[in-house]
């Protein structure tokens with residue numbers, strides 16, 4: 690592995706000008722979601738950061754101030770289906786277009802006992818799978834062009 694050069698996408702895509710595009714990224718304030726958000730903003734995109742803790746999202750987003758693009762932190766708790774519906778309503782009332790959706794939020798309950806939320810689902814499953822599934826389906830109703838798989842990245846629920 691040490692001698693191998695790992696390329697995740699054609700490097701020329703990382704130079705493309707994304708000015709005028711709008712993306713939604715879940716889990717945007719840390720890990721894979723943060724890296725994705727930062728790269729998109731660097732290339733000039735507007736990224737809607739779907740975070741369950743808006744304050745933390747705004748805190749990390751301060752590091753984007755020198756980048757070409759822009760961001761908007763909006764609340765979305767993927768382990769709460771009503772929160773997902775509220776997020777989609779808020780997004781649709783504010784934005785006319787969507788060019789891509791990156792589903793990078795995820796968590797794992799490390800306790801020996803499962804934890805259930807008010808929807809009656811185990812929280813790991815709801816946050817990583819059902820929440821993203823609902824989010825994607827609601828957005829596809831409005832933006833059917835996202836059926837083009839290139840527009841939807843699913844690091845979390847691919848697992």
Ligand SMILES: NC(=O)c1ccc[n+]([C@@H]2O[C@H](COP(=O)([O-])OP(=O)(O)OC[C@H]3O[C@@H](n4cnc5c(N)ncnc54)[C@H](OP(=O)(O)O)[C@@H]3O)[C@@H](O)[C@H]2O)c1
Pocket residue numbers: 715716717718719720721722739740741742765766767768769793794795796816817844845846848
């Ligand atoms: N990193 C890897 O090498 C790797 C490899 C394969 C797959 N994955 C999968 O990819 C996903 C992201 O990995 P990561 O390393 O980026 O993890 P991470 O740094 O722990 O980030 C997970 C993100 O998901 C958010 N999140 C958790 N529960 C949420 C909820 N209920 N609603 C909204 N957001 C929620 C977290 O926000 P809070 O801080 O608010 O909890 C955090 O921003 C995970 O599902 C992981 O299993 C990761």
